[in-house]
Amino acid sequence: MTVRFIVLGCGRIGSMHAAYLHRRVAGAEVVGVFDVVAEAAENVGAELDVPVATDLAAALAIDADAVAICTSTDTHVDVMIAAAEAGRAIFCEKPISLDVAEVDRALAAVEAAGVSLHIGFNRRFDPSHKAVADAVADGAIGDVEVVNITSRDPAPPPIAYIEVSGGIFNDMAIHDFDMARYVTGSEVESVYALGRVRVDPAIGQAGDVDTAVIVLTHENGCLTTIDISRRAVYGYDQRVEAFGSSGMAQSNNHHDTNALVATAGGYRQPPLQNFFLERYTASYLDQWEAFVAAVENGTPTPVSGADGRAPLVIGMAAKRAMDEGRPVLITEII
Structure with missing residues (x-):
């Protein structure tokens, strides 16, 4: 077919x-x-x-x-x-x-x-991030206790985009909220967030922040920390780490090549891949293959409508937590 x-x-x-x-x-x-x-x-x-x-x-x-x-x-x-x-x-x-x-x-x-409905959270299909989630799901690292997610763009988008984006939590961090649920295998109970304007004052004038730290508490007791920034001068910084009772699993950044040059002066590596179209090519293709298979076979899609709804709710809780300076329960939003 x-x-x-x-x-x-x-x-x-x-x-x-x-x-x-x-x-x-x-x-x-x-x-x-x-x-x-x-x-x-x-x-x-x-x-x-x-x-x-x-x-x-x-x-x-x-x-x-x-x-x-x-x-x-x-x-x-x-x-x-x-x-x-x-x-x-x-x-x-x-x-x-x-x-x-x-x-x-x-x-x-x-x-x-x-x-059938599939929501495009492609990062679940990134081979490196998926390996971290698999290590949690199959018990390789024991009971997951802490997940750390770093998500930093190389440069901020235009202010016109910021103004209609829904804010950093429901635009940029929404992928990270999905990743937190995916890696831990557990729903989020509460959210705490701090945000600042550290990159461009115009982002603040547009009503948003460009730098934030979020702490999620999950139903299984795991804690997830997420740090996000609209600017990383060294490239597209995408890392995920899961720490458990029996070990740790980590997904590191992708460079333009995996070459490493070592001399008496130190080590040199090529720069990081510069944006999502390069970094996540494999994830987009794997996502499409999974959706096509679900349509062909009449099986559930890998990322459901409920999976699409949950990160939005987490993002709303993060915004309220930042504005009010307190942890916000997910039950306050839904």
Whole structure:
């Protein structure tokens, strides 16, 4: 079986997903694309030699099995509901929405339609991060006690993006909240967060912070610490460590190459890979293969709607914790 996809949204992430699906994912092909910016859709359609729809209704009228929702966050819910009502299996980029009630509305429509839904938390599929989660799940490091996550971008995004992003907790850290649940295998009970503006005063003027530390308490007793920054001058810094009663598992940074030069003057390594498109290529491909397999076999998707909802709630709790200077229980949000 070949799973036929319509790609909805042809910006940077949508065009990447379209190319991967059409050229690099076994058992998948793109049969149509759509974007509200016609030129973006036309460029992707021409590159892949697939039809370009003029609107969402026309896109969903294309004979297909699944959609990839890569549109702007504020459109995800309505697009997801339309796709569910059209009977399409759904891949949706994170976050589903910045509003929990809207997330619930979308998930209710998906459940009513009985279609598959996968949320794009690709970092779960990174081979290095997955090895850490596997070491916890199979008991190799004993009972997990502390998880440490470092997530630092090489440079902040434009202020115009910051203003509509939902803030650092629901934009940047949302991946880390998902990683915390994934690695520990346990839901979050409470959240404490501190945030500061250390990189660019304009980020503060936009109502956000650019540097933060978050502590999560999990139901199984594990503690997760997360430190995030919008600027790491040395490259894209992505590390995960799980410490347990019988050992430790660690996922380290990826360099442009694994070469190491040692001289009397010291050691030299190539720089870190500079951003997510390079660092997480393998995770995107593995994620697509897992979703395609789930659609083909009629099995549950690896990252469910509930998995998409939980990090948003954690992010909301983190923002409240920072604003109010106290730990916030998840039950205060949901």
